Amino acid sequence: MDFLALDILSLHQALLDGKINPIELIKLSIEKAKKDQNNAFEYICEKEALAAAANLDPNKKHNLLWGIPYVLKDNFSTKDIPTTASSNILKGYVPIYSSEVYLRLSEQGAILIGKATLDELAMGGTGMTGHKGFTFNPWDPTHKRMIGGSSCGSAAVVAAGIVPFSIGSDTGDSVRKPASFAALVGMKPTWGRISRFGLFPFAPSLDHVACFTRNVTDSAVVLEALAGRDEKDSSSATAPLEKYSEAIKPDLKGKKFAVIKEINNSISNPYIHAVFDATVKALQERGAIIEYVSMDMKLCKAIYPTYIVISCCEATSNNANLDGIKFGPRFDGKDYEEVMTKARTEGFCEMIKRRFVIGSYALFKDNQAEIFLRAQKVRRLIVDATNKILEKCDAILLPASPTTAPLFNGGNSDKLSNEYLISDNHLAIGNFAGLPSIVLPLGFENGLPFGINVTGKKFAEAEVFSLAKGIEDITKLKDLVAKEDK
Amino acid sequence: MNFEAVIGLEIHVEMNTKSKMFSTAPIRYGALPNSLTVPLDFAFPGTMPVVNKQAVINAIRICNALHMTIDRELWFDRKNYFYSDLPKGYQITQQQRPIGSNGYLEIETSLGKKKISIERLHLEEDTCKQLHSWDCTLLDYNRAGIPLVEIVSRPDLRSGQEARQYAEKIRSIVSFLDVSNGKMEEGSLRCDVNISLRPIGSEKYGTKVEIKNLNSFANIEKAVDYEIKRQEMILISGDSVIQETRRFDEGIKQTVLMRLKTDAVDYKYFTEPNITPIRLSEEFIKDAIETSPELAEVKLARYKDLGLSDYDSQILISNKNTCAYFDKAIKSGPNAKLLANWIIVDVQAVLNKEMIEIDDFKVSPEHLGKLVLMIEKEQVSNKQGREIFQKLLEKDEDPEVIKKALGVDLINDNNMIAEAVKHVIDENPQAVVDYHNGKDRAVGFLVGQVMKKTAGKANPAIVSKLVIEELKRR
């Protein structure tokens, strides 16, 4: 029995039934982690994980995540465990405090077996910019294809069957896009639903803690373990909680989905369209109502620039604390400016620096009105338009990505074409509006997966899980582990 | 050509809250460096700011004292720049929506009361402390994140004296509100001056010079006065004032160039996305104001009602702790004037001798108040009262207990005293003769003898009265 390929509830039952004990399970997971071929790990916490497994509180074993191995994206602070955000500027940094996510999971008995690679500082979508190099997609053993990003490592470890769930962060699509490329469920709840305390910030007004699992119910289990107010994060929500895993009602009768035409039509892959349309039909056969609605094309095209401007502006400020003085590699200099400049020049990759320059430029007094503030205004227009659509339906339904996992050497698509601007970035709407948004497997093209995206009203996670489960019951694509190359 | 000085003050006040503005680290002075911090103070990645309620309450109270409009929502901004003492690479402050705006305070000038407009008051956080030695700078993060209010006046001040008075008034306010001890020497009140000159009658502003690092209220006045003269000389000679930052050199009593003002720094202000806007309800604001400690003016009015002279009142309110002592002591019931006198004269004498502040004065206000009441009710004489006071200085306990222990009691019984008076006068016939010959000091002599006979316990006022009466009869 491949315990690591089980879904969470089954694995939980196996632990309760004594079919395997936590230490054995963790050992299995760590062994598999050490054999990882996809460059998914920054750090494998062998010592810590085995100690945690040995010290589990038996009174807590009815917690669904008790004894379950998992991985955290390496931009979550973990006390005494190195955390680098896949950036050289944090080489050797060992936090002295832990993120709320890590604290809550530990409290429930989940066992951290490793920290996963990411695009440096979570600012990227390819899995190519982390300081250890590319992270690969387990669905392509030839290592020619990306798994996307920025939560590349977190996606790879679940897709490869090393752990049943992992935690990432989603600022523009950083969990949901990789989920689409890796046959995973990627779930981003409402803004503030999960505490961001201890998550290295990329763009706080867009950042969300999010998770990878291999089926919809598992993601509800994980959300349940993490959701809820944390007073250490002022922005964390006080909205009432639900037992999400028990609130899933997959009956689609009477459920209304809205498909945004402009976004749907911006995807040019005919196979993805065909499968999406077939799924829509199947939904209708089960009593769901699908309506094709419109969003102003100008707003759709504005999604990408709005995202880039707002995220770069917030990011350039958030990362001003990285100067090699309080932590991180320290350089010599004749004055503090030189000390800082050397650390930041050496420590950041070029793409990050370019993004910081863009953000900084947009924040200058003379430029703010035309760049930063205007992007924030467009955000409002996009959010208003989205919420208007959601007034008349239960969720927005769209293909998650315009293609399957792209090649690393895919060549630059025209950055002003509809395809790039809209189809590749529409998931950011879920970040602008802070709405709960899930991606789950839709189909395969040439052995490579692609996903479907459901986005619901704020704090309506239970509804989103229910609708996603309904779709999962149709596609029957769940619990998929990429085969190892042998 | 006659010039007028156009002066504005930017004052930063460090608050004496128990924890920091955005972090929960404790605040104490004189602790080991970097021993009063939490992760947020070092800007470790992933740490987040959470707004301190008491700091907000303090700010509301100061806004109220300065007659400012209070914003009903609290929004914060980031002020982005790099410096050695700034851990996050930005300071969290309030640029767009300061908690207070459009207020004023009044100072007393030779021409009467003058209103100084105050443009804004906002909350922000302090930076690290830097210790500069000969070859390096050492950083202590204990101070990083301590709550500050910044108060910016309009350029309504016109002289060094006005500037000093304005700053002292701010100090009095924050001191009486229990927000800060406002000590410039300790850095809990920092004052930057912006000063320019212009021909009298002109509406245009001249070139501004900034004066920083002032360390006393007296130096504010001296620095401004010197700077006015300096700029005057420049303008009279036909030159232009250069925009620069200066400091005041106490030794030579002159302002000295620190650095030239370069292009204004662009701080790239934008709304702090980690702090969601906070609603300040009418109730919250009202409560903060109603539970506010009393301001000096309010105390003055109250002391006037109690019958204290202007002079005594002013002395009391010159020190917040003295008023606090007085306010506690008066609860024991004594006459306000008597009590004020005891505090201003007798207590102060002890404080001066021992070189301590009233905060460290051993005698509790309740006990002092009780003692003064005892004297007032003539349960003991003044002299006896002072005896008890000396004992209180040794051990602070209920003056009743001391009175019993010393066996001091004031005899007010007229009959008893009359007896003693008769005896004494019988024993001293010469004094009677002296009295009738116009020698008034005979009275004092006889009073003294009666006091001796009654072991000092007779009420001297009554003794005096009865001696004179008896002498008249003889």
Place this chain on the structure above:
Amino acid sequence: MKKVDIPLLKKVANNLMFDMKDSEYNTLLEEFDVILCQMELISEIPGVDDVEPMTFPFDVTTDFLREDIPTTPLAQEEALKNAGEVVDGQIRLPKVVG
């Protein structure tokens, strides 16, 4: 807005306390062209300047304020253990002037 050219970009980068390779400035210049173009398109969206800029995804106004209760501070050693240069319990920098 000033014209975006490499000297300006160098200034912005230095203001952020880092340097970049020359080739990167060229890449960056191209990226700027794209973004500024896209922002042009955005400025033409009808009604864009009639709305307020949006910082938060939805109305997140709260009443919450933290009680002024201090927590146990970090031990000095713990607080400084990630710092590269420590002297006498303080972080050391080259002498700061001005």
